[in-house]
Amino acid sequence: MNYKKIEEILLDMVNIKSDTGTKLEKDIEKYIYKYISTFEYFKNNKNHYGRFDVNDEFERKVIWALVKGIGEETIVLLHHHDVVDSLDYGKFKKYAYSPKELKKQYKTLEFSQEIKEDLNSNKWYFGRGTADMKAGAAIQLEILKHYSEKINFNGNILLLSVPDEENLSIGMRKSIGLLNKLKDKFNLKYELLINSEPHTRKEKEVGTIYDGSVGKIMPIVYVKGFKSHIGEIFSGFNPLLILSKIAINIETNMDFSDSDLGEVSPPPTWIYLRDFKKNYDVSVPEAAGGYFSILPLKQTPKEILNKIKHICEITFKESINILNNNYKIYSKDNAILSWNPKVKFFNEIYKEAKVNGKEEFEKEYKELIKKLKEDIKKGKINIPNSNFILIKKVLEYTRSNDPIVVIGISPPYYPPVSNENLDVNKKISNIKEIINKKSKEFGESYDLKRYFMGISDLSYTSLIKGEEVVPYIEENTPIWNHIYEIDFENLKQLRIPVINIGPWGKDLHKMTERVYMTDVVNNTPKLIMEVVDKVLSF
Template sequence: MADHGVAGSARVAASAQAWAIAMTRRPSVTGSADEASFGPWLSEQLSTRLKAPAAEVWTFGVPPDGRRQCVAMLVRGRGRETVLLTGHYDTVAVSDYGDLAAIATEPEALAAALMRRLDRSASTPAEMRAKADLASGAFLPGRGLLDMKAGLAAGIAVAERFAREGDRGNILFVAVPDEERSSDGARRAAPELRAIAREHDLDLIGAVNLDAIADDGDGSAGRSVALGTIGKLLPTAFVVGLPTHAGFPQAGLNAAVLAAAIVSRAEWAVELTDHLAGPATPPSLLILRDGRGGYDVTTPATAYAAFNVNIVRRTPASVLDAFDALCHEAVDGMLSALRERATRFRPGPTAIGSVHEVPVLRFSALADHVRSHDPVRFDRAREAADEPAASLPERCRRLTERLWHASGWQGPAVVTGFGSVPYLPTHLSASPAARRLEQAAQQATRIVGTRHGVTIRCEPVFAGISDMSFFGEADEGPLDDIARNTPGWASWIGWPETAGVAGVPIINAGPWGRDYHTPLERLDVHYAFGVLPDLIFDIVERVFATGASEPSIPVGASP
């Protein structure tokens, strides 16, 4: 193992801090021109600091137009075995900072300005806690500093140290865009790893994702290494009603009211919650809208709802089964309530008496019906729904709506499916490479924690949605169920037919802090710059030092 002298540790900490501040000062909001320019800028900075032959730096474009860039850097030691260090460089927007938006990416200036603001107006528990954190000097704010440029900075500092001290093995550093939206960067980089491994004669035996961890307590939960990650699905309900003039509401059935019933039933529903590992995260509504393009006095003909559902061991098929059941229960309950209420009004035209149930069907049934009866209309509906400026869930809504009109079917009804890119859960397998990585993580957390006088824990799963889902050992078997019920899967998701995940054993080791994605986003400085680079370097060295003769998994292969 390498020497852990005081001077050497200070050098690595200073490098991590300098990289973190420099990257934070460079805006990279998802989908912006700044995000597109960040990759070439980072590539140039890395090439300047880590010169050939010690390191090789290059970029590769991300679809659809290649303007956004993944940044790769290979630092060679000896042999073929390689550990991947990866993370994303895009951030959420800065508009929520209000009058401080102009300095949202200037950590030192923002710290002083936030303190002045909090001195004047802190009232909520989160604001009071942020005020105390910033006053202590232990935390530093800035959009993207915590999520997740400090993690990238730790990875770069480790690569620099490896260039000086590393012997056996290699480090491949890859920074990607777009994690905050659809993970286009990771989904481009994951299959690219196979080409990189072939071209550079590498054997990728493990990976460390560098994403941030939120901890509102004393940091004991934030100082952790996660041995897997949760997955995410976006179940959707496209609701078709019976529109009518608002002056005669009993003559129709309001699609938005049926959707509201589904929302009320599905929010925090235990039936959609995966309790198999760690604290359970209940489902929550992310999208709710009707299908109208403007205001009029006709009740909504359609409505659309989408829910965030996290999974650890549950399959997408079981989630959609449970969601269908909740939709049935919700709309049946609303029908019963409306029938009872209808008795309290004067007689008039009514539709509720002729509606005995609201069928719940899958998107796959709707798509198969239209495709088999009128393939031309199916293709036209898909083309009409493909609006590149729209989000994936909105394009999925538009396609479902157009196929419903093309089907000739009549409402009321609920069409369920999925509305975005699936994030698959990952777990370390029983492969030799995965065992080596887990052993290295377990040992490093103890040794490095003792060295720095802190406790660092190993947790079974990372509780945040992350690019680990595409780099790690995810099971792509359930994708058939997802693909059949995701509108525009082949056109808009673009999942490779062979393997969309890299299949590399992966863990998460990142910085910790509080309130990311809010103006109070702030980073615990000591852990991010002093402890984390030491922890990552120790994990990498231990992976290379153990099991030299054990075979590992080729990139993309099943364990």
Template structure:
């Protein structure tokens, strides 16, 4: 039995938290089974077993599953509202000696009271209105709220004006394998069960914008994230013969200066402005010490988007790479001039700027490849250690293809690495999008009238969420720049692009209130999250259903 009230949601949340469903571990499989098991006990799903499913994720070596449940409205309707969320959590290394209590919030909170905490966390602990633990905020409370609402709807489906679906996925904190795998299922289920998705609501947590901010937030979209990479091919030479070579790390350094935190790559919409590009990895590709200039290096960047397409980003990254290349050459020319003057030798620097895309590399190699290149690529990827990070697999594949690339001159190869999250906003283009905005207005009014709470609408949730995969807001061709330029597309990482381009479900995020997600001080604000969020969510669903 799941009760849709303060106690019921709290109890369910603790049960969900007790399973350590850390991304990419067997805990995720256990979590899916528990969620499924809880719903399976409801009389509604005993009578309608076809409406509760554990769905496989295509090509997932860990064999994780997506939980899907549906409560159909009494008088048959097509319109369906999806409640969604992720059931994985991030790791607990930061919990130190208290790690074993991370999944027992009551005990963990008790033990934290004996620890020295950062000021804001200490104040919250002292208030008694917060509970600490891994996943309490991100996002097992949100899942419990959704499940409780679904359970309540299942008791009396005749009262519903729209069908209520529930979709819980793994791996959101990692590569979003769950939600990417769910896209095709959503399309099939829509047909199979006669549904028409009018909105998807996520219950990711959001905290106050600043310590003195007492607004609550509702989000009508989610920011996009894309990861351009740069593979630098220099020229090796002994350090004693410096000017005969080109150090790949010099190009990488200039690229980082050209791109890190660069203001004209900051994407924004209205007054919502997002973080600038930042380098997530920059390394040479040599494993051993040598007195030779490093010939290869790689760097990849996090870029947040709310307007730019992969094709546009590829073009601007090519320009940044060309800029970096010529800055490196200028740098060497200055040094060579000074060296020539001192030594009396005539040293020239003749490197020509060369930037190609990964797609161009692949195409050229394919033309010259002795045999079947795609078979070779498949075998090569399969031969890489399973434990290797997806990004490192992709980078390794670039190196493999370079063996067959005829031109050995220095160059920079530009492409993308996984994961990719398209941005998704409410553009007010469709009837469904307009209805969602009307429902949002009603929720804000309800929050003010019934609870004296001021809610603010924010267009893009900045925290990167699975809501990105409820449809691509652009032309399908614009995604081609992504798939053509991601090494190991389909073998290492995949998004069902055709389905993604066809899906168009307006999204909302209306979640509980939490702080310090992913940290050892992750905590949930109890009164708002257990008393008010569930009522506002129910109100939002009812408003949408009636639209």
């Protein structure tokens, strides 16, 4: 194993800009593919590696490579090759992709004591993508080469290098089908998937490994009010009244926080909240909306959506009561406003619109999606906000013009995964012991955490309680199968146990992002190979 080569690959890869959601990702893909093609093994087995097209506007590819040994037992090595952009580096942006030069520039700045110590040490490389996650990519590439040089070893090593992890994970979503195709073509049995995302530490000598990953779901709430002049406020219904109260009732609501296997996920927070007025006038907004993020460990979309609906129904009733109480004071009589609470899921109003609008509705809906798809490509609108436009169109074909709350889902969706939900063999369940036995060589130990909280591509390796996931996601995501999809049918078949073994990193997505080079060129590759050897029983 050429450990020094890992550092060389890391510097090469960091130097190649591969900003997520751009054509720049193609440059790093070319580097990885070219490097793999130099392996003697792949010169002799050209059908064992390739570029898998994800069929998007950026022409991005998944790079895959299979080192075939004896038997069907297979370890999958997974990493992503995209990075977030470098805008946060400000005037140092031009150095963000050159770790050695960046360190020189940073030594003139005032930082915290911890950052200063790391800058003055030769153990840390600073720069965009050093930790997240080109270090993990470099480690896995050299591990692949190591096993490609072995003769007649037991098992197989499959590497996947995917794009877009920092955005919508199209690379891994498309790899769901690829994994099943490769499994059938080469007669593989996936024993374990190893990701190498960086980990953080509270203590210098204690690292972290993960055998699961938190999920993510992003519900959207659209509130249609009833427009009126502000001088006749009680003849209308301001959607901001309901939406603001819904936001208050959901923000950091611990009913949405999961606890499982000693881990606790953070409660929800709103990412976007506003009315949809485009110009100033003296009337209340016609509609308003927002979306928020929930990170589940056990809760299914069915459970989450029903909780949201319950909150929205209560909030709607409370808002009507507020209006009625104030109207009584204002009008000086016991008159009651005629509003009735109405809360529906997107699939409910969509079915109603199809019945009412028939071919006309379906034609207009498809044309609107086509336009939105182009607008998203041109950067005129983002994916979450496109859902509001589609909901507005659907409501035009429902029979009622009354105020309503519509609940839907916006991409991306990440299912939570945990090895506890899978049948894993004894070797995999003892991975913590395997790693800690090996890490004694470095004077370190590792804690096992059951969920990686950073959200990751590990989510697309298995699907639990599919009946409470698939219909609720598919039917309540307005852009489903047009702009975004997940291959749930293939995902159900995978059920791959997972673990994340990555280097120590700090300040991910910040201008002080950095990776611990002792891990990169020594500790982490040795730990991964120890796990591979034990699982495949070398």
